[in-house]
Amino acid sequence: MDFLSERSFQVKMGKSLSAIKKLKVGCIQGSILGPKLFTIYMRNLPDILGISSKTHLVAYADDAYVSIAGNDVDEVKTTLERTMAQHDDYLLSIRKKTNVSQTELIYFSRHELPNSPPPPLLVKENNIYPSQTMKVLGVKFQNNLKWDTHVNSLVSKSKVIFAKLRYLSKILNQEGMKKVVTSHFYGMLYYSSQVWLNELTTYSHLNKLTSPPLQSVEVFTWTNQK
Numbered sequence: 001m002d003f004l005s006e007r008s009f010q011v012k013m014g015k016s017l018s019a020i021k022k023l024k025v026g027c028i029q030g031s032i033l034g035p036k037l038f039t040i041y042m043r044n045l046p047d048i049l050g051i052s053s054k055t056h057l058v059a060y061a062d063d064a065y066v067s068i069a070g071n072d073v074d075e076v077k078t079t080l081e082r083t084m085a086q087h088d089d090y091l092l093s094i095r096k097k098t099n100v101s102q103t104e105l106i107y108f109s110r111h112e113l114p115n116s117p118p119p120p121l122l123v124k125e126n127n128i129y130p131s132q133t134m135k136v137l138g139v140k141f142q143n144n145l146k147w148d149t150h151v152n153s154l155v156s157k158s159k160v161i162f163a164k165l166r167y168l169s170k171i172l173n174q175e176g177m178k179k180v181v182t183s184h185f186y187g188m189l190y191y192s193s194q195v196w197l198n199e200l201t202t203y204s205h206l207n208k209l210t211s212p213p214l215q216s217v218e219v220f221t222w223t224n225q226k
Contacts (some may be wrong), residue, residue, distance in 0.1 A: 003027075003028070003033060004027060004037070005029075007022070007023040007028070008021060008022050008023060009019050009023060018028065024098075025094065025095045026041070026095075026096070027041060029062075031128045035060065038062060039059075039060070042059065042064075042094075043133075044090070045057065045064070045087070045090060048086055048087070048089075048090045049066065049083055049086055049087060049090075050083075050086075053069075053078070054068060054069045054070060054079075055067070055068055055069075055083065056069075061211075063137075064087075065136065065202055066080065066083055066084070066087065068080045068083065072108065073113055073114065073118055073119065074119070076107075076118050077121060080121060081121060081122055081123070084098075084121070084123050088123075088124060089218065098123065098124060098125045100123055100124055100128070101184065102129055102170055103123055103128050103133055104128065105120070105128045105129065105130045105133075105135040106130055106131050106133070106141065106143050107130050107143055107179055108141075108144075108145055109141055109143065109144070109145075110144065110145050117130065118130050125146070130143070131143070133149050137192070138191060138192060139191075139195055139196060140153055146202075146206060147196045147201055147202075148205070149204045150196055151196075151201075151208055151209065152208070152211075154188065154189055154190075154191065155189075155208050155209065158185060158189045161188060162184050162185065165177075165180070165185065168180060176179050189209065189210075214220045
């Protein structure tokens, strides 16, 4: 209670300061305890949304993802709009609100949707148009459930790191290079691989992930004699 009590804020513009206002709701962002407290703060959201076999909620801290499963696009859209309205009402009840500018929509299907492009989602009188990709916790999902965008992004980032390893190999010893390669190179290249490295990953993807210069990165850990 001490952590959440007697909090206040003040706004500064140039040399001018606003009056001090007390904070009576919410929890502190950026703290170690913050995510757990925010999860408790939002604990009633699943009950409000009426989570079922076709409606799922994935939430952590201030990120929440609602997914609706169905065979009819219009039916999914109607259910999703009703769910989002319930979500917004709940946020208002705890003195929060939906950030429409950061609300995204994506329709997942392995087949082309019958009404293409799929319809937008109406959220607080704003149309949210569907995207072809959505980034969730660093993983780029495509609407066709393929991984081309994500794999290409990982390979591109890893090649940048590979170029920097050439410089580090002149400074660090073998043990130091092993740590850097493991954490910063392979950590980037195979980030969240338990999600995307599955039956939908093609041979083309695997060839990109194992092609030169990416597969030759181990040379840095063995050729350095310093």
